[in-house]
Amino acid sequence: MDVEQKGDGATQEHIAVDTGDKAAAAKLWAVYISEAEKYDKGLVESWKSDMQGMLIFAGLFSASLTAFLIESYKTLNLEASANGSTLPIPSPASFIPTTTSVVCNALWFISLGLSLSCALIATLLDQWARDFLHRSEIRSAPLIRARIFSYLYYGLKRFNMHTVVEIIPLLLHASLLLFFSGLVAFLIPVNLIMTTIAALILLLVVVTYSVLTLLPLRYFDCPYRTPLSGGVWRLFHSYPTIWAQSTSRSTLSDDTMVQAMARRAVEDSAEHTIRDGRALVWTVKSLSDDSELEPFVEGIPDVLWGLSVPNYSDPPGWGSGGPQYGQRYSYADHIWELVNNPDVRLCDRIENHLRSCDTSLLTTEVRKRRLIASYKALWATATLFHPKQFPTQPLLNFFQWKRFFKMEEDSDILHYSVSAQALLQWKSACAVEPHSLELLDYLAKCRIDIEQGRELDKRPIILILKEVFWDDYYVQRLNQSNLTVELISEIETVINEIRSNTRFNYLEHMAGLDSETYQWRETLELVLLPSFKVFKDEQALGYTLDRIVRDQIQNLNTENCVWIDTIIRDLYCSYTPDGPTAIPSGMIQYLNGRTEIDHSFWFDCAGRLLSNFPTTLSMLSSDRLFVTEDKLLSALWRLTSSSHRLGFDRSTIYSCVLEELAKLGVSAISISVTVLVKNKIYGSLAWGATDENWLSCLNHPLLPTKTAVAAQPDSVVMDQDNNISTSQDIMWNRINEGMTALLAEFTELCGSDPFLYNAVETLQHIGRNLWPTLVHEDHQIQFAQAIGKLFESPHGAEVLPSVVGLNIFTAYAIEGVALYAIIREFAASHQKPPGATRWL
Structure with missing residues (x-):
C-alpha cells in the first residue's frame, strides 16, 4: 500500500512538473x-x-x-x-x-x-x-x-x-x-490544309510549353513555369553532368527551385544593386502622404549609420569605451539616388515632412516622434555630402528651406535638431563656397571702383547673393540704394560668418542643453572648416566660455561629461588671434574646477594657454573679469603640473611667465608655481639641446652657479658604441643637477610657514624625472639639511614620505659618505615628528 501511494505521489509530482513546463x-x-x-x-x-x-x-x-x-x-x-447517309452502305462484316x-x-x-x-x-x-x-x-x-x-x-x-x-x-x-x-x-x-493548320498550332503549343518549362530553370527571376518545371529540375539534379551543361554549377546544391531563386535574389552583384535602387525609388514615389512616408524616414538613420566596434586606440577622453556609431556605405549610393532623383527629391520630401509638424492637426506625441525621426534622417543624409567620404558627389544648398533656422522649443527635440541643423548648415556653406569666393572677389573690385569713382554693375552681385543667402535682405537693399563701401564690408562680414562660424554656433547651441546632443562626436568631426579662420571676436568668445563653464560646472566632474570638455576645448581653440591675448575667465574657472582633465584637452589647449599666461598675468586685477590672483596662479599651477609635454622647446615662453611671476608678491601659491615653471624651463632646455647650442644651454642663467658638471668646447666627441654625443650627456647631467638644486630649495621651504600650496604634489612633480647622476656637494648638503628640518616642521609627516620615496639617493656621495647616511645622522640629532621614523 505504501509503495502504491509512493508511486502515485511520484506520478502526480511528474504531472505537476510537466504542467509547469508547458x-x-x-x-x-x-x-x-x-x-x-x-x-x-x-x-x-x-x-x-x-x-x-x-x-x-x-x-x-x-x-x-x-x-x-x-x-x-x-x-x-x-x-x-450510315445514319442519315445517302451513299452506299458497306456490309457490317x-x-x-x-x-x-x-x-x-x-x-x-x-x-x-x-x-x-x-x-x-x-x-x-x-x-x-x-x-x-x-x-x-x-x-x-x-x-x-x-x-x-x-x-x-x-x-x-x-x-x-x-x-x-x-x-x-x-x-x-x-x-x-x-x-x-x-x-x-x-x-x-x-482536309489537308485544315490538318496543317491544326498541326502547326499543336507544334506551337508544344514548343511554347517546353520553353515555359525550361526557362525558369535557367533564369530564376522568370515568372513563367509549368507543372513539369519542378520535375525537370529534380531530373537535372539527379544527373549533375546534364545540369552542368545547361546552367550554372553554383545551383547544384539547392534542393528546390524556390531555394535557388531566394539565394540568387540576395547575391551581391551589379544587378542586385540596380534592383535595390529601383525598388527604393518606386517605394518613395508611391508614398503619397506623410503617414506613409514616416516609417521610411525612420529607417534612414539605421541604414546609413549603426553601431560599430569600440575603438580602444582613441585618446582616453574622447569616448566612453562603449559602442560607437559608425557610417555604413552599403546603401549610400541608393540614398544618393533618392536625393538626386528629380521625381523623388528625398531631402525636400523630408523637409515637407518637417513642415507638416507645424500644423495643429497632429497630437503632441505624434508631432514629437515625427520631428525627431525627420531630424535624425536629415542628419544621416547630410553625412553623405561630406567631401572626404564622397568627393565626387555634388553638394546641396539647404539655405532655401523655409524651416532651416527654426529653433525647437522642446528640449528633447533640440537634442536632435541642433546636430541636424549644424550639419545641414555646414553642407550648405560648402555648397555656396564657390559663389562666396566669387562674390568676395567681385566685391573687392567694386571697392576699388568706388574709390576711383567708376560706375558699378550691381547685377552680378544680386545674382550671386540669391545663390548664397537664404533671404533677399541684401538684394532689396541693393535694389533700393547704391553700393557703398560700408555695405560691401557688411556683406563680406556675413559671408565670412557663413563660411567659418558653423562649428562655433553648433558648440554654443550644444552648450545650452543639459546633456549631449545627437551624434555630437560625429557632428564635430564633420562640421569643420580648417581652411578658414573663425570669425568670432575675442570678447564674444570670452563671455560664451564664461557662461558655459558657469552653467555646466556642476556636471564637469560627473562620469558623462566628455561632451562638456569637448565644447570648452573646441570653443577656446576656435578663436585664433594674431597675438597673445588674455585667457577668458571661464577657462581659468575650468582649470580650477575640473577634477581630471583628459589628454586631449592638454594636447589641444595647453600650448595656447601657456602662450597667453604672460599677457594675463601682466593685466591689472580689475581687467581680469572677476579672476583673482590666487585663482589665476592656481590655474597656472594646474597647467604646469600636468604631465603633458608642451613641445620640445618652450623655454622662451616659460621664461616670460617667470618674469611676470617675479613681478607679483611672494605667497604660498606663487612659490609653488614659480618652482614648477623653473622645473619646466629645465625640461625645455633638456629637450631643446642640440650639438650646436648645448654649450649655451649649459650656461643658462637659471642653472645653479656651483656645479659638478663642467665641460669645454673641445671635449665634444662621439661615443662610437652608443652613437650618443658626449655633449648631450653633459647637458642632461647639468639639467639634472639644476633640478636637484631646485628640489633642495623647495624642500627647505616646505618646512616653513605658511605651508606651500600643494606642496606634496609640487615636490613629487619636481622629483619625478630625477635620476642619480653628478651633483655638486653643496646641493646635496642643502637637500640633506632641508630633509632634516622637515623632522622639526609640523608639516614633516605630510611631506617626508614623498621625499624619501624619490630615486635619487642611491648614488649621491660626499667624500665617500652617502647622502642617505647624512640624512640619517641629521635626523638622529633632531626630534622626529610622529610617523616619520618608518620612512627611514
Whole structure:
C-alpha cells in the first residue's frame, strides 16, 4: 500500500512538473502558432483559389470536348456512319474504322477522362484543405494547437500533398495537349490544309510549353513555369553532368527551385544593386502622404549609420569605451539616388515632412516622434555630402528651406535638431563656397571702383547673393540704394560668418542643453572648416566660455561629461588671434574646477594657454573679469603640473611667465608655481639641446652657479658604441643637477610657514624625472639639511614620505659618505615628528 501511494505521489509530482513546463513554454509556442497559422492559411487559400480556377476550366473544356466526341465517335461503327447517309452502305462484316478515327477518338476520350479526373481531384483537394484548417483549430491551448499544427503540416509533407496539387494542372495541360493531337488526327481525312493548320498550332503549343518549362530553370527571376518545371529540375539534379551543361554549377546544391531563386535574389552583384535602387525609388514615389512616408524616414538613420566596434586606440577622453556609431556605405549610393532623383527629391520630401509638424492637426506625441525621426534622417543624409567620404558627389544648398533656422522649443527635440541643423548648415556653406569666393572677389573690385569713382554693375552681385543667402535682405537693399563701401564690408562680414562660424554656433547651441546632443562626436568631426579662420571676436568668445563653464560646472566632474570638455576645448581653440591675448575667465574657472582633465584637452589647449599666461598675468586685477590672483596662479599651477609635454622647446615662453611671476608678491601659491615653471624651463632646455647650442644651454642663467658638471668646447666627441654625443650627456647631467638644486630649495621651504600650496604634489612633480647622476656637494648638503628640518616642521609627516620615496639617493656621495647616511645622522640629532621614523 505504501509503495502504491509512493508511486502515485511520484506520478502526480511528474504531472505537476510537466504542467509547469508547458505553462512556461506557452509564450514560445504562441509565437509558433502565429507564424504557422499565417503560413498554413496562406498555403491553403492559394490551393483553394487554384482549384476553383481548375474546376471552371475543366468544366468548360469537358463540355467543348464532348461536342467534338459526339461527331468523332460515329466514325468508329457502321450504324453511326450510315445514319442519315445517302451513299452506299458497306456490309457490317467488311467495315473497319480508319486509323485516324481510332487515334482521334482515343486521344479525345483520354483527354476527357483526364479533364474529369482533374475536376474530381480539385473538388477533393478543396475539401481536404477546409478539413485541414478545421482540424488545426479544434483545440485552444497553445501547446496542443502548436503540436496539432506541426503534426498536420508534416503529414502534408509526408504524403506529398504538394505534389498532388502540382499534378492537377499537369493533368489539365495533358488533356489539352491530347485534344490538339486528336484534332490533327480528326482533320487528316477531312482536309489537308485544315490538318496543317491544326498541326502547326499543336507544334506551337508544344514548343511554347517546353520553353515555359525550361526557362525558369535557367533564369530564376522568370515568372513563367509549368507543372513539369519542378520535375525537370529534380531530373537535372539527379544527373549533375546534364545540369552542368545547361546552367550554372553554383545551383547544384539547392534542393528546390524556390531555394535557388531566394539565394540568387540576395547575391551581391551589379544587378542586385540596380534592383535595390529601383525598388527604393518606386517605394518613395508611391508614398503619397506623410503617414506613409514616416516609417521610411525612420529607417534612414539605421541604414546609413549603426553601431560599430569600440575603438580602444582613441585618446582616453574622447569616448566612453562603449559602442560607437559608425557610417555604413552599403546603401549610400541608393540614398544618393533618392536625393538626386528629380521625381523623388528625398531631402525636400523630408523637409515637407518637417513642415507638416507645424500644423495643429497632429497630437503632441505624434508631432514629437515625427520631428525627431525627420531630424535624425536629415542628419544621416547630410553625412553623405561630406567631401572626404564622397568627393565626387555634388553638394546641396539647404539655405532655401523655409524651416532651416527654426529653433525647437522642446528640449528633447533640440537634442536632435541642433546636430541636424549644424550639419545641414555646414553642407550648405560648402555648397555656396564657390559663389562666396566669387562674390568676395567681385566685391573687392567694386571697392576699388568706388574709390576711383567708376560706375558699378550691381547685377552680378544680386545674382550671386540669391545663390548664397537664404533671404533677399541684401538684394532689396541693393535694389533700393547704391553700393557703398560700408555695405560691401557688411556683406563680406556675413559671408565670412557663413563660411567659418558653423562649428562655433553648433558648440554654443550644444552648450545650452543639459546633456549631449545627437551624434555630437560625429557632428564635430564633420562640421569643420580648417581652411578658414573663425570669425568670432575675442570678447564674444570670452563671455560664451564664461557662461558655459558657469552653467555646466556642476556636471564637469560627473562620469558623462566628455561632451562638456569637448565644447570648452573646441570653443577656446576656435578663436585664433594674431597675438597673445588674455585667457577668458571661464577657462581659468575650468582649470580650477575640473577634477581630471583628459589628454586631449592638454594636447589641444595647453600650448595656447601657456602662450597667453604672460599677457594675463601682466593685466591689472580689475581687467581680469572677476579672476583673482590666487585663482589665476592656481590655474597656472594646474597647467604646469600636468604631465603633458608642451613641445620640445618652450623655454622662451616659460621664461616670460617667470618674469611676470617675479613681478607679483611672494605667497604660498606663487612659490609653488614659480618652482614648477623653473622645473619646466629645465625640461625645455633638456629637450631643446642640440650639438650646436648645448654649450649655451649649459650656461643658462637659471642653472645653479656651483656645479659638478663642467665641460669645454673641445671635449665634444662621439661615443662610437652608443652613437650618443658626449655633449648631450653633459647637458642632461647639468639639467639634472639644476633640478636637484631646485628640489633642495623647495624642500627647505616646505618646512616653513605658511605651508606651500600643494606642496606634496609640487615636490613629487619636481622629483619625478630625477635620476642619480653628478651633483655638486653643496646641493646635496642643502637637500640633506632641508630633509632634516622637515623632522622639526609640523608639516614633516605630510611631506617626508614623498621625499624619501624619490630615486635619487642611491648614488649621491660626499667624500665617500652617502647622502642617505647624512640624512640619517641629521635626523638622529633632531626630534622626529610622529610617523616619520618608518620612512627611514
